[in-house]
Amino acid sequence: MIRKRLRTLSLLTALSLSLVSVVTACGSNENGNSGSSASSSSPSATTSGAMGSKENVKLKFTYWGSPQEKKAIEDAIKAFEKQNPNVKIEGLHIPGDDFLQKLNAMVAGNEAPDISYSGSWKLKMGEEGLIYNFNDLMKDDPSIKKDDYLTYAWWNWDKDKSAGPFQASVTPSLMYNADMFKDAGVNPPPTKAEDAWTWDEFVAVAKKLTIDQNGKHPDDPGFDSKNIKQYGVKYSLGWNGYMPLVLSNGGDYLSADGTEFGLSKPEATAAIQKIADLINVDHVAPSPVQASSIPAPATALQSKKVAMVVDGSWNHLDLSKTKLNWGVGVLPILKDYKTFFHGGSLVIFKSTKHPKEAWEFSKFLTDPNNVLEMHQGLWMPQLKKWYEDPALIKKWASEELPGRPAGFQEAVMKSTYEHEVPSPENNVKNFVEIDAAVGPALDQVWLGKKTAEQAMKEIESKVKPFVKGTYLK
Missing domain, CATH: 3.40.190.10 (Periplasmic binding protein-like II)
Structure with missing residues (x-):
């Protein structure tokens, strides 16, 4: 079937919408409040401990991807845990075709992950107050600025409400x-x-x-x-x-x-x-x-x-x-x-008990330095400086890399960066x-x-x- 995968996603999106009311009722934070009641909360306001504290934290992270992507994510998890010894990441790899259905089941069963890969269905979750507004997360974190990202790399469900920028880009x-x-x-x-x-x-x-x-x-x-x-x-x-x-x-x-x-x-x-x-x-x-x-x-x-x-x-x-x-x-x-560039974003569910740690893990995964192998063949960066700084370009777009053949910088990197318009999927x-x-x-x-x-x-x-x-x- 030409459209088998996209039709399945549309069908699953419909399932997502039917579960939304159940999910909103089931999702809760550590204080027993419903997920939607925390719509204006930022991790610094809700977390019980800062990064580097002695509190042991476990995060559940759901994602999809090829065997190579799975290995790169596993390596990134290990690197993050090494930097943050008190945080353990339970990575759950779910095949793409089954992802939304299984995620919906987890959320409806009050077992939502703390952080997750996401598709366009995330916007409906944002409208229902199930995930954090990325703009709220940025307010208390000067290390993240919207202008640092590709112009159209944003998933918004309203004018000032965003499910975040691309985790990584493709074209x-x-x-x-x-x-x-x-x-x-x-x-x-x-x-x-x-x-x-x-x-x-x-x-x-x-x-x-x-x-x-x-x-x-x-x-x-x-x-x-x-x-x-x-x-x-x-x-x-x-x-x-x-x-x-x-x-x-x-x-x-x-x-x-x-x-x-x-x-x-x-x-x-x-x-x-x-x-x-x-x-x-x-x-x-x-x-x-x-x-x-x-x-x-x-x-x-x-x-x-x-x-x-x-x-x-x-x-x-x-x-x-x-x-x-x-x-x-x-x-x-x-x-x-x-x-155009297009790509998914990482979403943090409001039911998480550790939003600060989930936010830090999200930032870690969206930094190309931490998953550089994937940016040398599968992904493209979502930060502008990686298209403008020669030293950074060399790291991921050098045509000496196996996944970057001769002509890549002109034909793919430069041609997209200089001629990008919004992708219909996230616009x-x-x-x-x-x-x-x-x-x-x-x-x-x-x-x-x-x-x-x-x-x-x-x-x-x-x-x-x-x-x-x-x-x-």
Whole structure:
């Protein structure tokens, strides 16, 4: 299923909403007060002991991630415990697809973690008073300043109420098999935003890299689109795949004033249709059905099933573990180069008995120095100085690192930092509810059963009640 994981998340979000009233009643702090009653409290006001005291503290921390991420988090926990001998962290690794369901069960059973990874559903938890407002946490801590973070790295549920900044960042990325380009006699993707391929140039390259079982390309007479041996590109069909192109064409998820559904506008539908045409007209990308038999990006590139992949930068870690000769380029454009960072944030539940220690652990995990290995392949920093200070850039973006191929600093780091706009996920109010309608509608577009214009116009009335503007602009 194209949208299996996102649909599951939407379903689980609905479960989250149904549990909210139970959770609010069950969550309590050490004084026996309900979680929502502490909405203005900061850790310094509620904690019974400061960091470094003799009091023994145990924190429960829930998170997801790959085996590499799990190991990096375990190492970070050990490092934090070494610095803070009186604090013990119980790390609970939960697979992503099961995460929200299990977290809801824990919270409803009055066993909420102290601190947790989170998805977009955190905003509803914030509205219900279940988690701390990050702005309150910053008031008593001069070491944290909002201006230190990426401009749009914030998860807000109201104007002055935030679930925090990204714990770490990721971004849409074009990755490719360098040997396949060399064998085809094609120049690799450009690495500078000002040199980005136009969409027509991108399609032309993808055609040269697409081969059927008889060795023919899409523009060759007799090309067999039903029996393709090698695809030019595999394009992510989720919002993180199509939104950079929508933005590049002057469109957006919502209208500029936030009052209308932007994906039904001509600038957006034209961009979405271009991606669908890669599958159904140009025959350079696999259909959703065909894509189901193609491995994950790193394996797909290594096996030469595809020559390019447009997907999340988190795939760089898996690519770094292969012996593949791979590279990265800037995304193709229609008009202007635009992209975004996105990522989750750490949330602290108000039911914790040790908010001060949870706050310190949160700060520890969001400092790239403490999880540097993950910032050298899987993650990107969320603090501006890591994009501006040469010494810090060298730590995580040096192209001598396995997860940072030649061109990374221009194609991924610089192009995103200099051309970022808000990600719809943490900017659009009611994004989860809107995306739950958009996803299935776009499935019909990817399958060639409807045009993008038809599909988006059909759901306009359905999503209209959820269109309530944005948080970050």
